[in-house]
Amino acid sequence: AQTVTQSQPEMSVQEAETVTLSCTYDTSESDYYLFWYKQPPSRQMILVIRQEAYKQQNATENRFSVNFQKAAKSFSLKISDSQLGDAAMYFCAYRRRNYGQNFVFGPGTRLSVLP
Amino acid sequence: ETGVTQTPRHLVMGMTNKKSLKCEQHLGHNAMYWYKQSAKKPLELMFVYNFKEQTENNSVPSRFSPECPNSSHLFLHLHTLQPEDSALYLCASSHYSDSSGNTIYFGEGSWLTVV
Numbered sequence: 271a272q273t274v275t276q277s278q279p280e281m282s283v284q285e286a287e288t289v290t291l292s293c294t295y296d297t298s299e300s301d302y303y304l305f306w307y308k309q310p311p312s313r314q315m316i317l318v319i320r321q322e323a324y325k326q327q328n329a330t331e332n333r334f335s336v337n338f339q340k341a342a343k344s345f346s347l348k349i350s351d352s353q354l355g356d357a358a359m360y361f362c363a364y365r366r367r368n369y370g371q372n373f374v375f376g377p378g379t380r381l382s383v384l385p
Numbered sequence: 386e387t388g389v390t391q392t393p394r395h396l397v398m399g400m401t402n403k404k405s406l407k408c409e410q411h412l413g414h415n416a417m418y419w420y421k422q423s424a425k426k427p428l429e430l431m432f433v434y435n436f437k438e439q440t441e442n443n444s445v446p447s448r449f450s451p452e453c454p455n456s457s458h459l460f461l462h463l464h465t466l467q468p469e470d471s472a473l474y475l476c477a478s479s480h481y482s483d484s485s486g487n488t489i490y491f492g493e494g495s496w497l498t499v500v
Contacts, residue, residue: 315491377427
């Protein structure tokens with residue numbers, strides 16, 4: 271079974287600084303998707319960024335970028351120029367390709383942004 | 386405004402009550418999900434429906450009873466709950482097929498307190 275691990279329960283970053291959140295996963299599949307979701311205090315989960323495993327290029331979305339290391343099964347999220355609104359729980363998630371239902375989520379990392 | 390709408394946002398119920406949570410998605414998806422999120426626990430998948438058919442039940446107690454009358458609506462019927470069932474219940478939806486990376490979209494959640 272696939273598992274997703276986030277080893278940092280809590281992180282903090284100074285406003286305008288850069289922070290990296292870690293995620294590792296375990297799978298025997300070669301084709302899959304990886305996601306980072308953000309859950310702010312309002313509690314609605316919002317997609318931050320998505321990576322397709324067959325694409326070697328790391329996904330970027332404005333201030334958010336990932337470091338996807340397929341061999342190491344690592345998928346970290348880098349937030350540049352951190353803003354107060356980035357404070358939230360961040361969940362890493364995995365989904366096997368051609369298996370639409372099976373989203374596996376990590377336990378989450380709570381990010382605090384210090385003014 | 387969200388493509389996945391959950392009602393009620395907050396619910397307080399006694400252990401002998403019967404209540405229901407409702408979810409509606411306006412995204413044209415055909416898969417819908419119920420997740421449970423409680424403090425200090427990872428996101429727990431409860432049920433998955435594809436095209437109105439239940440495809441996954443993660444050993445959820447029978448006091449939780451899902452209903453999916455069509456691809457746009459999902460209910461979670463609650464009866465004789467326990468205080469440990471108090472949690473945030475998240476509804477989500479996605480395409481069943483592999484289109485567009487098959488991102489999962491979440492509602493804002495229903496906060497349930499069992500007294």
